[in-house]
Amino acid sequence: MADETTEIRNNARLAILELANMISVPMSLNAIVRLKVPDAIWQSGSNVPLSASEILARALPTGDPENLQRILRMLTTYDVFSEHIADGSSERKYSLTEIGKTLVTDGEGLSYAAYVLQHHQDALMKAWPILHEAVVDPKEEPFVKANGEPAYSYYGDKSEMNELMQKAMSGVSVPFMKAILEGYNGFKGVERLVDVGGSAGDCLRMILHKHPHVREGINFDLPEVVAKAPNIPGVTHVGGDMFESIPAGDAIFMKWVLTTWTDDECKLIMRNCYEALPPGGKMIACEPVLPKESDRSHRTRALLEGDIFVMAIYRAKGKHRTEEEFKQLGLASGFPHFRAFYIDQFYTVLEFQK
Numbered sequence: 001m002a003d004e005t006t007e008i009r010n011n012a013r014l015a016i017l018e019l020a021n022m023i024s025v026p027m028s029l030n031a032i033v034r035l036k037v038p039d040a041i042w043q044s045g046s047n048v049p050l051s052a053s054e055i056l057a058r059a060l061p062t063g064d065p066e067n068l069q070r071i072l073r074m075l076t077t078y079d080v081f082s083e084h085i086a087d088g089s090s091e092r093k094y095s096l097t098e099i100g101k102t103l104v105t106d107g108e109g110l111s112y113a114a115y116v117l118q119h120h121q122d123a124l125m126k127a128w129p130i131l132h133e134a135v136v137d138p139k140e141e142p143f144v145k146a147n148g149e150p151a152y153s154y155y156g157d158k159s160e161m162n163e164l165m166q167k168a169m170s171g172v173s174v175p176f177m178k179a180i181l182e183g184y185n186g187f188k189g190v191e192r193l194v195d196v197g198g199s200a201g202d203c204l205r206m207i208l209h210k211h212p213h214v215r216e217g218i219n220f221d222l223p224e225v226v227a228k229a230p231n232i233p234g235v236t237h238v239g240g241d242m243f244e245s246i247p248a249g250d251a252i253f254m255k256w257v258l259t260t261w262t263d264d265e266c267k268l269i270m271r272n273c274y275e276a277l278p279p280g281g282k283m284i285a286c287e288p289v290l291p292k293e294s295d296r297s298h299r300t301r302a303l304l305e306g307d308i309f310v311m312a313i314y315r316a317k318g319k320h321r322t323e324e325e326f327k328q329l330g331l332a333s334g335f336p337h338f339r340a341f342y343i344d345q346f347y348t349v350l351e352f353q354k
């Protein structure tokens with residue numbers, strides 16, 4: 001090609017090599033979580049830069065410091081660690097960046113580490129090499145083709161997968177709920193609140209703590225999920241299937257549920273919510289909402305990457321949606337009023353009112 005040696009062409013070759021090797025990034029992230037590297041660096045709470053050998057001494061009885069250092073060095077380029085090389089020394093030391101700190105276990109035993117582990121379990125990983133099958137035949141998702149059954153029923157049989165899922169959801173939801181409880185006041189006047197797909201009940205626990213007028217919380221999820229949920233004062237765990245019926249409440253909260261399902265399934269869930277609400281009652285959904293136009297921002301990438309995760313694992317035609325698409329789902333399910341609140345970078349609060 002005539003422009004084979006131009007800078008543009010060189011940059012393109014570099015960019016495609018970076019993309020082709022991209023699997024090294026999530027797998028290295030998974031490796032440092034499995035090795036508990038973030039907790040090892042943070043052990044004293046001081047985030048003092050440590051060499052790979054020093055980190056290893058805290059994390060494992062034995063291991064190969066050079067290989068750990070190679071993983072840390074690469075993740076430094078994605079801003080998970082900061083690299084420190086003292087003048088005149090060849091030794092590299094690593095501390096945690098703000099991104100790295102999201103993987104450190106907090107006082108409540110939570111972090112984003114469980115989410116990283118949850119996404120890279122064997123059964124989920126088996127779906128990725130056949131992602132193209134979602135284009136060839138969207139009736140069956142790659143996860144089902146790889147494992148023989150849908151993800152939620154697959155988790156249901158395996159207590160360690162269910163527990164990891166709950167821990168992952170808690171780790172992601174708790175920081176988000178802190179943000180929305182600061183910036184959103186739509187729970188006014190609600191006394192009985194139902195959380196549909198509420199997992200371990202963390203969202204309700206936090207809402208009840210912030211709004212004591214919500215006297216009763218109903219945490220509604222699959223029977224095998226609520227069976228493992230902890231006791232929370234004011235919260236009743238109810239097992240069931242949201243596609244059949246949803247317990248009645250003054251308002252319904254639902255976070256990170258609609259995204260997983262097809263348009264027809266969302267309409268069924270939302271119609272069941274409509275039935276469970278009094279006139280004027282609100283369904284408050286928190287979901288990733290796509291921008292109309294795609295761009296290269298971290299936000300858009302995180303949202304679009306999550307969209308492909310849903311395609312591979314949950315529903316080939318489940319998806320991340322735009323605000324307009326959510327509004328149309330609401331109208332089709334009977335909700336005449338709709339408002340969106342952009343409080344958090346990842347989740348948008350969507351109010352559907354009966």
Ligand SMILES: C[S@@+](CC[C@H](N)C(=O)[O-])C[C@H]1O[C@@H](n2cnc3c(N)ncnc32)[C@H](O)[C@@H]1O
Pocket residue numbers: 152169170173196197198199220221222225240241242243254255256257
């Ligand atoms: C992505 S998780 C979100 C959990 C929680 N709302 C949060 O944001 O942390 C989706 C939840 O939907 C629940 N779920 C899946 N199918 C369901 C069904 N048919 N009926 C009720 N809940 C269901 C799952 O068990 C899971 O807890």
